[in-house]
Every structure is written in C-alpha cells, then in structure tokens.
Amino acid sequence: MTVRIAHAAFNPWQELQRHQESLSLAGKYGATSAFVGTMRDFNQGDPVTGLCLEYYPGMTERQLDKIIGEANRQWDVLGQLLIHRVGAILPDETIVLVAVWAAHRGDAFDACRHIMEELKSTAPFWKKEQLASGRARWVETDDSA
Numbered sequence: 001m002t003v004r005i006a007h008a009a010f011n012p013w014q015e016l017q018r019h020q021e022s023l024s025l026a027g028k029y030g031a032t033s034a035f036v037g038t039m040r041d042f043n044q045g046d047p048v049t050g051l052c053l054e055y056y057p058g059m060t061e062r063q064l065d066k067i068i069g070e071a072n073r074q075w076d077v078l079g080q081l082l083i084h085r086v087g088a089i090l091p092d093e094t095i096v097l098v099a100v101w102a103a104h105r106g107d108a109f110d111a112c113r114h115i116m117e118e119l120k121s122t123a124p125f126w127k128k129e130q131l132a133s134g135r136a137r138w139v140e141t142d143d144s145a
Contacts, residue, residue, distance in 0.1 A: 001072070003064045003082045005055065010083060012036045012097040019081045025101060029078050033108035034099040035116050041091035043139065047132035051089045056124040060084075067118040075111040077102045082115065084125070 002019060016034055023029075039051055068080050079101040089095060098115050102108040127139040 001065075001068050001080045003061060003068060004084075005057075005061065006083050006085045007087050009093050010085070010097075012083070012094045015083055015097055016081065016099055019079075019099065020101070023079045023101060025078055028103065029101045030103050031105040031108035032099060032101050033105070033112035034097065035112055036094055037096040037116075039089050039091050039093050039095055043129060048091070048129045049132050050091075050130040051095075052128045052130070053086045053089055053095065054126045054128070055084075055086050060124050063123045064119065067115055067122070070118065071100070071111040071115050074114065075100075075102065075107040076104070077107055077111050080111070080115070082119070084119070084123075086125070 012034075016032075020032065039048075041048055064082055064084070068082060071077060071080065077100050081097065081099040083097045085093070085095045096116070096119070098112055098119070100108045100112040100115070102111065128136055129139055130136050
C-alpha cells in the first residue's frame with residue numbers, strides 16, 4: 001500500500017508502472033483497476049482556469065490510510081496505490097490516481113471504486129476554483145457520481 005500527497009504535477013501512467021514493478025507480484029495478480037481523475041476546464045456551468053486544492057497535513061494522510069485499510073478488509077487485494085495532488089492545479093493535470101491489484105477483476109474494480117468514493121466523501125480536501133471571469137469560489141458539493 002502506498003499513499004502519497006503530491007505537491008507537483010505527476011504522470012499517472014508512469015507512477016502506475018513504477019509502482020506495479022515494485023510490488024513483486026509476478027504471477028500473483030490477474031487484475032489491475034485504475035482510476036485517474038483530471039482537472040476539467042468547467043464546473044457547475046462555468047469556465048474554470050485553475051484550482052487550488054488544500055488539505056490538512058497529517059489528518060488527510062490518516063484518513064486516506066483508513067480508507068485503504070477498509071478496502072483491504074472488504075476485498076482480497078494484493079496492492080494499492082493512491083496519489084492525490086494538492087496546491088495549484090491547471091486543466092488537464094492529474095488530480096488523483098487510485099490503483100488496486102488483485103487476483104480477480106471483481107475485487108480490483110470494487111476496491112478501486114470504494115477507495116475513490118470514500119476519498120471524495122470523507123478525506124479532508126478543499127477546492128477553490130479560479131473562474132475565467134476572474135472570480136474565485138470554494139467548491140461546496142460533489143457534482144459527480
């Protein structure tokens with residue numbers, strides 16, 4: 001299990017490959033499920049030019065570790081990777097990478113989705129969007145699903 005807060009842009013595909021190579025799971029896993037969240041240039045009907053993502057150091061990492069632990073208890077997984085960006089983010093940059101390795105696809109899919117959904121609903125991150133109009137606003141709701 002690896003949980004990391006990234007203060008700079010990262011390439012999710014390189015991180016995924018590097019982590020998979022470090023796991024020493026040759027012959028043991030049959031599935032890898034990965035989710036990559038990327039910053040959009042729009043939200044709630046408005047053009048967005050940037051995002052500042054803040055977090056609570058220490059508390060955020062503990063919550064992310066707890067989420068990963070819950071996934072470990074619920075599904076038969078062999079490894080996980082969670083990288084979450086903070087700081088100034090621009091459209092098309094990666095915000096989050098969640099990856100799960102398991103013997104079977106059901107465990108990999110379900111654990112990956114669980115981690116992402118729990119992260120969105122319980123991890124202490126705060127988003128402040130910079131709008132094309134020059135105005136800034138805090139994002140108060142999760143409009144995804």
